[in-house]
Amino acid sequence: MSAMNPSQLRKWILASPPMQWGIHRLRELLIAALRQGTVPKHIAFVMDGNRRFARSHKIETIEGHNIGFESLAKILEVCYKSGVKVVTVYAFSIENYKRSKYEVDALMEMAKIKLQQLSQHGQLLERYGACIRVLGQRELIRPDVLEAVEKAVDVTKNNGDCFLNICFPYTSREEITTAIKGTVDDFSKPLSAQARPFSQTRITQKIRSRNLSTSPLRSTSPTPSSTSDVDDSISSTTTLHTDSPHDGQDGPIYPDPETITASHIEDHLLTAGDPPLDLLIRTSGVKRLSDFMLWQCHEDTEIVFLNTLWPDFDLWSFLPVLVEWQWKQKHIEERGFGNGNQKLKTKVR
Amino acid sequence: MPVASRETNIYRQDAKVNHKLLTPAERERLIEPFLPAPPSRSPVSRSRKDGIPSIRIDKPKGHSRLGVRKFLNSQLHALVYAIIHTIFSIYIRFRMGYHAVKDRIFAILYYHHRTPELIQKDVKGLSRLPEHVSVILKLEDGGRGGAGLEALVDEVSEIAAWCTCVGIPMLSVYEPTGILKGYVPATHRAVSRKLSSYFGPQHPAVSLRAPHVPSVESAPNSPISDISGAPIKELSIILISSEDGRDSLVDLTKTLAEMSQRSKLSSKDINVDLIDAEIAEGVMGEPQLLILFGPTVELSGYPPWQLRLTEIFHVQDNQGVGYQVFLRALYNFADVQMRFGR
Numbered sequence: 001m002s003a004m005n006p007s008q009l010r011k012w013i014l015a016s017p018p019m020q021w022g023i024h025r026l027r028e029l030l031i032a033a034l035r036q037g038t039v040p041k042h043i044a045f046v047m048d049g050n051r052r053f054a055r056s057h058k059i060e061t062i063e064g065h066n067i068g069f070e071s072l073a074k075i076l077e078v079c080y081k082s083g084v085k086v087v088t089v090y091a092f093s094i095e096n097y098k099r100s101k102y103e104v105d106a107l108m109e110m111a112k113i114k115l116q117q118l119s120q121h122g123q124l125l126e127r128y129g130a131c132i133r134v135l136g137q138r139e140l141i142r143p144d145v146l147e148a149v150e151k152a153v154d155v156t157k158n159n160g161d162c163f164l165n166i167c168f169p170y171t172s173r174e175e176i177t178t179a180i181k182g183t184v185d186d187f188s189k190p191l192s193a194q195a196r197p198f199s200q201t202r203i204t205q206k207i208r209s210r211n212l213s214t215s216p217l218r219s220t221s222p223t224p225s226s227t228s229d230v231d232d233s234i235s236s237t238t239t240l241h242t243d244s245p246h247d248g249q250d251g252p253i254y255p256d257p258e259t260i261t262a263s264h265i266e267d268h269l270l271t272a273g274d275p276p277l278d279l280l281i282r283t284s285g286v287k288r289l290s291d292f293m294l295w296q297c298h299e300d301t302e303i304v305f306l307n308t309l310w311p312d313f314d315l316w317s318f319l320p321v322l323v324e325w326q327w328k329q330k331h332i333e334e335r336g337f338g339n340g341n342q343k344l345k346t347k348v349r
Numbered sequence: 350m351p352v353a354s355r356e357t358n359i360y361r362q363d364a365k366v367n368h369k370l371l372t373p374a375e376r377e378r379l380i381e382p383f384l385p386a387p388p389s390r391s392p393v394s395r396s397r398k399d400g401i402p403s404i405r406i407d408k409p410k411g412h413s414r415l416g417v418r419k420f421l422n423s424q425l426h427a428l429v430y431a432i433i434h435t436i437f438s439i440y441i442r443f444r445m446g447y448h449a450v451k452d453r454i455f456a457i458l459y460y461h462h463r464t465p466e467l468i469q470k471d472v473k474g475l476s477r478l479p480e481h482v483s484v485i486l487k488l489e490d491g492g493r494g495g496a497g498l499e500a501l502v503d504e505v506s507e508i509a510a511w512c513t514c515v516g517i518p519m520l521s522v523y524e525p526t527g528i529l530k531g532y533v534p535a536t537h538r539a540v541s542r543k544l545s546s547y548f549g550p551q552h553p554a555v556s557l558r559a560p561h562v563p564s565v566e567s568a569p570n571s572p573i574s575d576i577s578g579a580p581i582k583e584l585s586i587i588l589i590s591s592e593d594g595r596d597s598l599v600d601l602t603k604t605l606a607e608m609s610q611r612s613k614l615s616s617k618d619i620n621v622d623l624i625d626a627e628i629a630e631g632v633m634g635e636p637q638l639l640i641l642f643g644p645t646v647e648l649s650g651y652p653p654w655q656l657r658l659t660e661i662f663h664v665q666d667n668q669g670v671g672y673q674v675f676l677r678a679l680y681n682f683a684d685v686q687m688r689f690g691r
Binding site: 029030032033034035036037066070117120121124172173174176177180181183184185187188254257258260261262264265287288289290291294295297298299300301302303304305320323324326327328330 | 357360364373376377422425426427429430433434437438441594595596598599601602603604605606607609610616619620621624625645646647648649650651652653654656657658659660661662681
């Protein structure tokens with residue numbers, strides 16, 4: 001004990017039961033306090049920096065990813081306790097397949113094991129109403145990993161209190177393309193012809209038959225049967241002629257493409273049904289979106305770039321971001337009230 | 350980090366052997382003390398399912414005590430919330446003050462003096478420059494006619510002049526309302542005038558266009574070979590607005606749907622490359638650097654498709670367009686630290 005250097009002593013004090021209890025209570029208190037204000041409904045994370053963390057701590061890359069996973073678990077706890085409904089994480093980009101095969105395999109193995117482990121605790125997840133969804137190109141996932149993915153998704157699909165969207169092999173451009181494709185597919189399905197109980201062909205036939213029944217009467221009276229025969233054959237050929245192009249024109253009726261709006265595309269996105277993205281956080285100081293949530297984040301989303309590496313990201317670095325978001329939200333609300341105060345408030349800002 | 354280090358250690362040992370050390374039940378017991386109380390909804394539904402009235406008998410006793418505790422707890426939380434936000438608003442005033450002072454110092458140290466040589470000297474050490482820079486501008490207008498528009502046109506022409514001096518051939522200006530699109534020739538005149546105040550009468554040519562609006566080119570009378578001191582011969586500016594974002598993707602979808610209805614196209618043919626080509630043709634390509642002049646990163650409807658790999662730069666708590674922000678964005682893009690003093 002006496003040979004301890006200060007850093008070890010600090011560690012020992014921090015790890016002592018009363019200290020741990022105190023920190024735990026403090027965390028709980030802070031999280032519960034945050035719930036008093038508005039809390040973002042939907043947060044997205046780009047978990048960047050695992051590899052750099054591993055390099056700087058001289059551990060294996062996959063160890064870095066493992067610690068990153070623990071960090072994710074901790075952040076998820078904070079998010080859901082403070083009342084966030086949906087958390088979306090960028091776990092694996094389609095571009096990441098270009099990394100070394102060794103790392104990709106290790107990551108896949110890790111995902112498989114964690115997901116398998118998760119499905120073992122179905123009851124626990126049900127108790128908290130946690131639902132897991134995997135967004136992305138599933139056809140790119142290895143079959144054995146896909147099995148684990150499907151199992152985990154299946155186990156939790158009926159829960160609806162908090163959602164975790166894992167973007168597994170995902171890029172936003174691919175997502176938008178798929179959404180556009182889905183919309184185009186929707187609009188190239190012919191409307192069902194039996195929507196109304198009246199058929200156009202029946203009506204035209206009826207009109208024609210009435211015309212037929214009236215015209216022969218006029219024609220037969222002055223002339224003998226020879227002309228009526230000709231008349232009949234003409235009318236039959238015309239019905240044939242008019243009918244066949246008519247069918248081709250009227251048969252498939254398409255919905256008007258001019259009625260397509262942004263919400264149609266939105267409904268086909270992988271995040272359809274989720275509340276709008278309020279906050280997007282990217283760690284490790286890279287100031288790019290890297291093909292993540294492009295459609296979702298380009299309007300009112302607050303985007304925050306942090307310099308911490310993802311494994312170092314915890315409540316203490318998350319809290320300031322959240323508080324600043326709340327502060328800003330309060331300002332927006334205040335500015336919404338009354339025009340007189342508006343100028344003053346903006347000046348203060 | 351050190352919260353519950355014993356359990357963390359056990360977890361890590363378990364993880365090291367791919368979770369074969371513990372059974373699922375043991376694992377659940379391990380995390381049990383850290384789980385919050387399950388949401389109130391589930392026990393209620395369970396008791397309803399059982400339909401046993403005996404559960405309800407002992408409820409009122411605990412209920413009143415819980416109520417008081419709940420009330421006290423919520424009061425405490427409200428208090429802590431108020432404290433956090435008070436501290437935060439004090440902190441943020443200080444931070445804003447600090448940043449304002451820092452930005453002032455930068456603005457004094459780095460000023461362009463409308464001299465292309467000075468600007469070129471500022472960016473001489475940079476290893477790489479973006480080919481295509483994009484900026485987001487805001488129309489600051491209290492509803493009083495031309496003042497906001499005039500300021501906006503002036504900002505566009507200033508930025509255009511800096512880009513020309515640095516040698517960036519492509520500039521796109523995003524402004525949500527799209528008011529500038531109605532004043533393309535006037536904006537072009539203003540930019541030309543600004544360039545001649547930097548370069549003299551023999552300034553580089555400017556072409557200004559907006560999607561779906563014919564472009565306005567510089568008068569070809571200036572003999573290009575004579576321009577001295579400008580690293581590029583022509584600057585092209587694109588004006589975009591919020592209708593070039595989502596709406597252009599929606600328009601593309603409409604066209605594709607119409608083609609598909611006439612069986613000119615199968616939906617299998619729709620892929621990223623097709624959309625990318627169409628968007629690049631119809632609106633613009635991907636910018637390499639996006640500069641925001643606002644205090645936070647908020648894209649306010651910037652075209653989403655083009656943002657894929659764009660470097661997004663903003664200066665925290667900054668307000669308004671400034672040369673030092675532009676310069677810091679370029680430094681950041683080239684991954685160079687900017688220091689006080691040249």
